[in-house]
Amino acid sequence: MIQISLSLFRRLFSLATLAVLLSAFATLYSPPVAAQANPACKEMRKVRLGVPVAPPNVVHTPVFVARALGFFANRCIEAEILEFEGGLSAANLAAVAQGTAMATMNATAIAQGMKAKQIWGMAPRLPQAYVVSEDVKTAADLKGKRLSATGGGVGGFNWVMGREVLKTAGLKVDDVQFISQATAGRLPGLISGQINGVALHPEDIFLAQKQKPGVRILVDLSALLPKYFFNAYGAAESLLARDRSMVRDVVSALIEANRAIYTQKEKVVPVIVGATKKSPEAVNFAYDYLTKNCVWSVNTGFSRDRTEWSINNAIENGDIQPEKKPSYEQVVEVKLGEEALAAVGGATKIRNCAD
Secondary structure (H helix, E strand, C coil): CCCCCHHHHHHHCCHHHHHHHHHHHCCCCCCCCCCCCCCCCCCCEEEEEEECCCCCCHHHCHHHHHHHCCHHHHCCEEEEEEECCCCCCHHHHHHHHHCCCEEECCHHHHHCCCCEEEEEEEECCCCCEEEECCCCCCHHHHCCCEEECCCCCCCCHHHHHHHHHHHCCCCCHHHCEEECCCHHHHHHHHHHCCCCEEEECHHHHHHHHHHCCCCEEEEEHHHHCCCCCCEEEEEEHHHHHHCHHHHHHHHHHHHHHHHHHHHCHHHHHHHHHHHHCCCHHHHHHHHHHHHHCCCCCCCCCCCHHHHHHHHHHHHHCCCCCHHHCCCHHHHECHHHHHHHHHHCCCCCCECCECC
16 A cells, blocks of 8 residues: 655655755756746746656646746746656655645545645646567566656556556566666666666657667557546645635646647747757657647646546555545645636637647
């Protein structure tokens, strides 16, 4: 059972300790084109926003787009972007719990006592595929192999996805060896043969198959887990109580950024290339896949059905105790999302994308 102890967070992650962690695990980025401060603002409100991978994958870049294209500045927000080693890592969750950053968090953390709410569904759908070495033909062949546990080790995203893939062959996590790595080590680990299986994002699949043609997609994770909620940003209840209007404005700016990603490719791709440090060829491949499959949201990104499915899946896997099952309203700050959406003109649909 995966347990995230908030009492442990409080002991280990005092504000002083957290500052050290952030300097160790987070890298601050400047956008390729700095947005100018809005002269109509009396003052710029400073916020910290986290991305769960260092450097970020293409799917994680809306915060960079919002900063570079001026959506934050238009709402009198000065955003500092932090990069964590996994959305379920201790440092990422501590930052959210302490109210020092808005970053990725899931329902499991709330069920286990974190005083926070999800405020924006950045990317409801899973963008990754589970990619394996050429000697792996079926999930059953993973028995005894080395699988990635990047992004937090046991309980981290790659570990969770590996567990789901193993379940399709009746295997358990004890039937394989999970290897903890920095998130930047996912692709090199597969190419070098250090690991035999890993959940990769589209741009890394493109690069993996180019660098080592024998590697192959074992399963598309969105097909395996079509209702799994991939990525939602959260904020501490203390932050919501202290500066709710600022959080709402951040969400509005991020909704605008996601819409711009769909409609202004020529402007956003250079920003994404700069943030991810990936080749334009790989970024364009990922961009086309993500937009075609509606991975990024265009509205709040939230879905009761998807959230409740993910909660029930966590209960089935033993990550949430049944008696601590949270409701949809306990997980999602619904009203704030509605207000943020209204501030950008209400719900819309871009091509076939409407989350």
